[in-house]
Amino acid sequence: xxxxxxxxxxxxxxxxxxxxxxxxxxxxxxxxxxxxxxxxxxxxxxxxxxxxxxxxxxxxxxxxxxxxxxxxxxxxxxxxxxxxxxxxxxxxxxxxxxxxxxxxxxxxxxxxxxxxxxxxxxxxxxxxxxxxxxxxxxxxxxxxxxxxxxxxxxxxxxxxxxxxxxxxxxxxxxxxxxxxxxxxxxxxxxxxxxxxxxxxxxxxxxxxxxxxxxxxxxxxxxxxxxxxxxxxxxxxxxxxxxxxxxxxxxxxxxxxxxxxxxxxxxxxxxxxxxxxxxxxxxxxxxxxxxxxxxxxxxxxxxxx
Numbered sequence: 336x337x338x339x340x341x342x343x344x345x346x347x348x349x350x351x352x353x354x355x356x357x358x359x360x361x362x363x364x365x366x367x368x369x370x371x372x373x374x375x376x377x378x379x380x381x382x383x384x385x386x387x388x389x390x391x392x393x394x395x396x397x398x399x400x401x402x403x404x405x406x407x408x409x410x411x412x413x414x415x416x417x418x419x420x421x422x423x424x425x426x427x428x429x430x431x432x433x434x435x436x437x438x439x440x441x442x443x444x445x446x447x448x449x450x451x452x453x454x455x456x457x458x459x460x461x462x463x464x465x466x467x468x469x470x471x472x473x474x475x476x477x478x479x480x481x482x483x484x485x486x487x488x489x490x491x492x493x494x495x496x497x498x499x500x501x502x503x504x505x506x507x508x509x510x511x512x513x514x515x516x517x518x519x520x521x522x523x524x525x526x527x528x529x530x531x532x533x534x535x536x537x538x539x540x541x542x543x544x545x546x547x548x549x550x551x552x553x554x555x556x557x558x559x560x561x562x563x564x565x566x567x568x569x570x571x572x573x574x575x576x577x578x579x580x581x582x583x584x585x586x587x588x589x590x591x592x593x594x595x596x597x598x599x600x601x602x603x604x605x606x607x608x609x610x611x612x613x614x615x616x617x618x619x620x621x622x623x624x625x626x627x628x629x630x631x632x633x634x635x636x637x638x639x
Contacts, residue, residue, distance in 0.1 A: 339498035339517075342427050344420045346411065346507045347599060358415045364607055365408040371614035372397035374628070382627040388466045389455065389569070390624070392448050393617060395475055399444065400610035403437040406430060407508050407606055427509035428494050432486040434510065434606075438584075439485030442536055443478040445577055449547045452573065456566050457554045485536065496520060506599065508606070512587065534588040541581040548574050565622075572617050579609050579616075 347357060379385045379394035410430070414420045422430070454465050489511060496518040506513040548570055555563045583605035587598065618624050 337424070337496075337498050338500060339424060339502045341421050341423045341502065342509065342517075343503045344414065344422060344507060344509070345503065345505045346414060346420055347603070354415055358412065361408055361412050361415070361607075364611055365404060365412070368404045368408075368607075368611040369401050371611065372401040375614050375617065375624070378624065378627050378631055382631065384623060385627050388471045389448070389451055391471060392444060392451060392475075393624075395478075396441070396444055396448070397614060399437055399440050400613050403434070403441065404607065404610045406433040406437065411507055422509060424498075427514070428490050430509045431493060431511065431514070432490045434486070434508065435489045436482045436486035438482070439536070440478045440482035441580065442485075442540060443481040444475075445544065445573075445580065446540060447474050447478065448573055449544050449551075449577075452566075452570055453547055453551055456551050456558075456570075506602070508602070510587075510602065512598070534585070537581055537584040538589050541577070541585065544577050544581075545574075548577075568621060572621060575616050576613060579612065580605075583609075 346354075348354060375397040376394045379390045407430070410422070451466060455462050458465065493511065493514055496515075497520055498517055499519040501517065504513045504517065551570055552567070555566055558566065583601045586601055587605065618628065
């Protein structure tokens, strides 16, 4: 039986002074995240030099990061302004779905990006044959399907749980673990099964990705110095992104269903800081992206 019609989100802090400081910080983080990710997407879209599948996937990743952040920060900003920190049961389930929908897309996309680098570096003569335009479109479609399945499974299990009170979530978002701790049923068996949907993806895919990059890096020993440096720069960016995404994911979901004091800090990095850092990681370490952005900036200045 479900007696809960809405949830109360305690947010990042209950301190009024910190809340006043948090409002402009969140707004700035959201603005930077949207602007930087949009800039990468536009740059890839209009730059002929960035037409390879690697940059198409990068543009797609930027779009997903922008959407992912938008599932949380606008609501947090609205709550701080309105002093109203409630969310309806349906709204909570919707946020849970969208979080894991875009998270599932990102996990699959990182796997595809690793596969793209493997083909480009280890099978260069077959790259254009394997990574054809229709294949890339099919792979991006696969990310949407995987995201829908991942988010749908989370909500399908969670919405069936009985919530009879309390309805206070000590978090800034309707995430899986905080919700499971409120369910009025024995979660010793069911909880790990539900969390395993996220935990297994993180725990299985992370070592697979790291292993694939080790194979890629090992194969670079046969490349020229210039080719090795270029490939290392690209792979290093993707490895940094993979580590920043998966380590917090593993911490939050591969463990018993319980709330820890460090959860909010890890979630802040995982959901708010990480999408903002992605564009910086790729642009600062990729000469082609930086040159394309400089050229785009020069064109805008000349038009003005």
